Amino acid sequence: MTEAVETDVLIVGSGPAGSTAALMLSTYGVANIVVTKYDRFADTPRAHITNQRAMEVLRDAGLEEAVVAQATPQYLMGQTPFCTSLAGEELGRLHTWYTHPARQAEHDLASPTSICDMPQHLMEPVLANAAIARGTRLRFGTEYLGLTQDADGVTATVRDRLRGDTFRIRAKYLIGADGGRSRVAEDIGLPMVGQMGVAGSINIVFEADLTRYVAHRPSTLYWVLQTGSDVGGIGMGLVRCVRPWNEWLIVWGYDINGEPPNLTEDYARRIAHQLIGDDTVPVTVRSSSAWTVNHLYAERYHTGRVFCAGDAVHRHPPSNGLGSNTSIQDAYNLAWKLKLVLSGAADPRLLESYSAERAPVGRQIVGRANRSIGETSRIFQALGLLSTEDPEQMRANMAARKSPGPEAEKQRRLLREAVEFKNYEFNTHGVELDQRYRSDAIVADGTPAPVPTRDHELHHHPTTWPGAKVPHAWLGHGAGRLSTLDVGGRGRFALLTGVGGEPWIGAARTVAATLGVEVVAASIGPGADYEDLYGDWATLREVEDTGCVLLRPDNYVAYRSTALPPDPERALTTALRHILALD
Numbered sequence: 001m002t003e004a005v006e007t008d009v010l011i012v013g014s015g016p017a018g019s020t021a022a023l024m025l026s027t028y029g030v031a032n033i034v035v036t037k038y039d040r041f042a043d044t045p046r047a048h049i050t051n052q053r054a055m056e057v058l059r060d061a062g063l064e065e066a067v068v069a070q071a072t073p074q075y076l077m078g079q080t081p082f083c084t085s086l087a088g089e090e091l092g093r094l095h096t097w098y099t100h101p102a103r104q105a106e107h108d109l110a111s112p113t114s115i116c117d118m119p120q121h122l123m124e125p126v127l128a129n130a131a132i133a134r135g136t137r138l139r140f141g142t143e144y145l146g147l148t149q150d151a152d153g154v155t156a157t158v159r160d161r162l163r164g165d166t167f168r169i170r171a172k173y174l175i176g177a178d179g180g181r182s183r184v185a186e187d188i189g190l191p192m193v194g195q196m197g198v199a200g201s202i203n204i205v206f207e208a209d210l211t212r213y214v215a216h217r218p219s220t221l222y223w224v225l226q227t228g229s230d231v232g233g234i235g236m237g238l239v240r241c242v243r244p245w246n247e248w249l250i251v252w253g254y255d256i257n258g259e260p261p262n263l264t265e266d267y268a269r270r271i272a273h274q275l276i277g278d279d280t281v282p283v284t285v286r287s288s289s290a291w292t293v294n295h296l297y298a299e300r301y302h303t304g305r306v307f308c309a310g311d312a313v314h315r316h317p318p319s320n321g322l323g324s325n326t327s328i329q330d331a332y333n334l335a336w337k338l339k340l341v342l343s344g345a346a347d348p349r350l351l352e353s354y355s356a357e358r359a360p361v362g363r364q365i366v367g368r369a370n371r372s373i374g375e376t377s378r379i380f381q382a383l384g385l386l387s388t389e390d391p392e393q394m395r396a397n398m399a400a401r402k403s404p405g406p407e408a409e410k411q412r413r414l415l416r417e418a419v420e421f422k423n424y425e426f427n428t429h430g431v432e433l434d435q436r437y438r439s440d441a442i443v444a445d446g447t448p449a450p451v452p453t454r455d456h457e458l459h460h461h462p463t464t465w466p467g468a469k470v471p472h473a474w475l476g477h478g479a480g481r482l483s484t485l486d487v488g489g490r491g492r493f494a495l496l497t498g499v500g501g502e503p504w505i506g507a508a509r510t511v512a513a514t515l516g517v518e519v520v521a522a523s524i525g526p527g528a529d530y531e532d533l534y535g536d537w538a539t540l541r542e543v544e545d546t547g548c549v550l551l552r553p554d555n556y557v558a559y560r561s562t563a564l565p566p567d568p569e570r571a572l573t574t575a576l577r578h579i580l581a582l583d
């Protein structure tokens with residue numbers, strides 16, 4: 001075998017996790033190679049909901065506009081109906097993805113970015129092409145086969161699938177972003193909890209002009225409930241918009257205990273017509289595939305110099321739209337730490353905070369997504385579908401809600417409540433934005449975690465509590481405005497202070513030079529570096545004017561001080577040395 005190819009970081013996989021890892025590492029100037037098994041990026045839409053936190057990552061990487069240009073915007077995402085078919089009866093409708101006027105305000109206040117719908121086959125090229133333009137070397141058709149690691153690095157064996165030969169790549173670190181059947185996670189023995197193959201699903205990608213059935217209620221998801229269908233007598237199908245209103249993806253269930261259905265074109269077209277409810281609509285089937293719903297997470301995300309990210313360490317159904325979002329955020333969390341360790345500014349122990357911070361998030365979102373599937377049964381219950389297996393009786397039970405009288409009134413109320421309860425699948429702002437970290441890369445300030453004032457899954461609670469994402473506030477700079485998140489990011493630490501906190505700024509310069517890290521320092525207030533345009537930062541920052549909030553490169557609060565201490569340089573040195581694992 002020839003000499004091994006060398007790099008700093010080898011990334012296995014070019015999905016959302018692998019592409020983001022490559023993008024951020026190249027943005028930070030870290031040499032990296034991506035090997036990916038197939039000769040192409042994802043060829044089906046797969047993940048699509050791109051939440052505000054993922055958009056903040058892309059904004060930091062300079063790709064927000066490129067994604068917005070191709071994505072379906074929020075205002076076309078959220079009139080989500082539950083119906084008997086697209087042409088059939090509508091049973092209830094929910095404002096999703098924060099499009100309810102009351103939720104829209106929360107959404108707009110929480111972030112400089114907006115949620116959008118960016119199908120995975122469009123997202124991967126945006127991420128990977130930017131990574132390549134910034135220095136990533138990406139090899140298609142190259143399959144990871146195995147690895148060995150020692151005190152100085154990792155040697156991976158890969159196979160060129162075109163030529164059939166194998167070669168070795170030597171890297172200081174390896175990221176396994178090789179998806180739900182991760183060989184890397186298996187090879188490094190990550191402890192997994194849960195189960196694969198909880199339920200069976202089919203994806204059918206097709207083209208059809210459905211404008212007349214959907215344009216008056218624009219949504220990214222159309223839920224279709226059909227009595228007497230395949231799964232347990234109650235089929236709940238999903239017609240998902242890929243491109244308004246001509247490209248679609250159907251998700252349909254099959255009994256995991258039986259044989260997967262024979263996915264012929266005729267079968268796929270029949271399901272499509274069944275869910276549309278009009279078989280005169282021309283349907284062109286593009287592809288169909290079977291997949292399984294999983295409920296599995298890793299308790300630890302690394303062994304030695306090998307780290308896993310994305311579906312390799314959290315496997316769950318598409319509910320809540322958390323798949324690619326969490327994968328992107330895993331990579332964002334890891335990339336700046338690798339950069340600081342590889343540059344020698346941080347001790348390798350900093351990398352241990354990756355598992356400590358992201359593994360609890362993985363566990364949480366796997367649970368959340370699986371609960372959301374179960375909670376749909378409240379709608380079946382309200383419609384009287386769980387008390388019988390006879391399709392005729394089911395139809396009669398559903399129709400009963402249209403009658404006068406107390407029984408039907410109760411049924412109508414239960415149905416409204418059941419649809420409303422789906423907010424826990426489609427409007428979980430707290431799940432998306434409030435992933436709090438506890439690790440050695442955070443300097444706790446001794447205050448207890450803030451107690452949520454509203455439902456912690458549904459609502460975002462901005463705070464500068466160390467371990468939380470920095471709250472967004474619009475700041476004035478010249479004639480323009482930018483977010484608090486824009487002051488930070490780009491691989492740098494950022495220190496925010498106010499009028500009277502100027503000694504922090506001098507201290508930040510000195511400490512940055514001493515420790516060899518980049519720290520931007522800015523004061524916010526009248527006549528300062530940035531104006532607090534609407535007074536929002538003063539409301540959100542939870543420290544005094546002379547205090548400070550120190551952000552990590554991923555815009556998480558690493559340290560805060562309520563007011564100016566006698567020796568800010570010493571306070572900042574202690575905090576940064578702790579974060580960089582130098583003590």
Ligand code: FDA
Nearest residue numbers: 013014015016017037046047143144178179310311318323
């Ligand atoms: P991902 O699976 O995207 O990427 C893994 C990468 O590793 C690929 O590039 C693959 O080629 C590569 N790879 C694997 N083994 C390798 C090896 N041995 N050597 C080299 N490369 C290797 N989510 C959602 O939110 N909504 C949805 O509707 C769907 N629908 C959906 C449908 C289907 C069919 C699938 C498979 C998945 C979904 N998902 C989804 C899940 C979503 O796609 C998923 O959460 C993210 O893609 C996870 O991103 P990763 O980068 O972690 O893995």
